[in-house]
Amino acid sequence: METIQDLIYYYSQNGAYVWHEFYRHFLMSAYGVLFAAIVAIPTGIVIARYNRLSTWVISLANIIQTIPALAMLAVLMLVMGLGTNTVVFSLFLYSLLPIIKNTYTGICNVDHALLESGKAMGMTKFQVLWMVELPLAMSVIMAGLRTALVITIGIATIGTFIGAGGLGDIILRGTNVTDGTAIILAGAIPTALMAVLADLVMGWLERKLSPIKKRKGSLKNNIQEQAA
């Protein structure tokens, strides 16, 4: 009980600070994923074209994924120094795998008949990609971005160790004081909340981008037909 009161007190006193770190935390994750998307989506497309490359690229991304976050941060710090950029870069690396993998899968799973159909109607290679493959793979790619964003929101908390700020700062503070449970929670709860929110929003986007459009009207009709 006391902890909750402490928590509320902490928020009332440090509301602006928490919000600031929340925002900062989000930006680091978002930038990491954004830059990763810029690199990983085209990579995914390329390896879907040249299947021989795919094993190599995906293995490489897999290896990156298995490096413990703290170790990765430490190594990057040696090269890039302290600060936000290093954290964003490591988040970028962690985001690569899910995005590449999903782009690759999404594109590979587009029905072959549709590609032939498009080609036979006189689409250029680029038009096939732009008008058929990407729209049809979009929801799977979106799912990759969603995974990446949730992962990076978690990992971004350790950014505090190299002075990048974010909600990790608050948690670290909590661990450094005696009886800091409330403060740890004050940092952990918004982090979890952000991850859940991100997941929900991206999930909604993913459904929105699904190639099979479900319209309310038609759904209702179907139900009526079944009832009749």
Added chain:
Amino acid sequence: MLKFDHVSKVYKGGKRAVHDLNLEISKGEFICFIGPSGCGKTTTMKMINRLIEPTEGKIFINGVNIMDSDPVQLRREIGYVIQQIGLFPHMTIQENISLVLRLLKVPEEQRRTRARELLTLVDMTPDYLEKYPHELSGGQQQRIGVLRALAADQPLILMDEPFGALDPITRESLQEEFKKLQRKLDKTIVFVTHDMDEALKLADRIVIMKDGQIVQCDTPDEILRNPANEFVEEFIGKDRLVQARPNIQTVGQIMNPSPITITGERTLSEAIQLMKQHRVDSLLVVDELKVLQGYIDVQMIDQNRKKASFVREVVDTEIFTVSKRALVRDTIRKILKMGMKYVPVVDDKHRLVGIVTRASLVDIVYDSIWGVDDLSKIG
């Protein structure tokens, strides 16, 4: 308008899918490629719009070698319908139909009008335009698939087993519809199928393929009448051959080639004797060049026995004949309608070459109903 000139296709790995194919297709023709699975039908068709490039030989469209034209441009000028239908699930029906127009940069407004107009061709209401493919039945989807190939008014349309994925009833009705559509639109159509009934129903000419080569290329009637070899016969099926017989056989093929005749110079008693000998009640009268003069029957002889002594004096020249090239189907109808017992068969110079009697008709009808067993007994 379409010409294959010694075209061969060898796939990577050495598989020879099409071998030295020569074929000319004229404008407005409906050509069906048919043959067992793997005989190279799809390969042949895809070479036309360069989805596959021939290894050897040349293909000309309106005299232009297709290898000289830009493949993308070429494909936009050729309609294409595939078995898997291949409508884009993320586009509305309107967008699907007018996709080629969009590629050709036709303005939006015009595309919409065209899509609407095409939809009426298959008796679908405009409210389908805003629907998505998954909201349509299989038959409706393939109708849209066909319309999509017609959108830019391409003169040449390629169809690879377009109705293969549909249930038999839908397929049948779509075939009917499509045949009507084709007559109306006057397109050149290259149609691949493995369904002989479909080919017989739709095609102007059927190309039967086996192991990458043309076995026979002819009109459906001619193929049924004269299958080139055993493979074709087998492929058509004995059933169909027998059933189709009255529709495609000519009188020349079924007539009795040695009718009993007499010349006008003979006497009536000779005529009677001849009748008695062959147990018939009438004779066909010919001259020495076998040109048909008429007929006499036993009644006429009886009535004129006193007055006349030669056949030529009593012959009735009012006689109905058929040409030996007439279809059996039509002849049957005439014989039955006019209540004749027999019809003499003549050639172009009115020379008697045979006779069709009611008995021969019975044989035909019998064959086409029960003839399959019979045939296999003989064969």
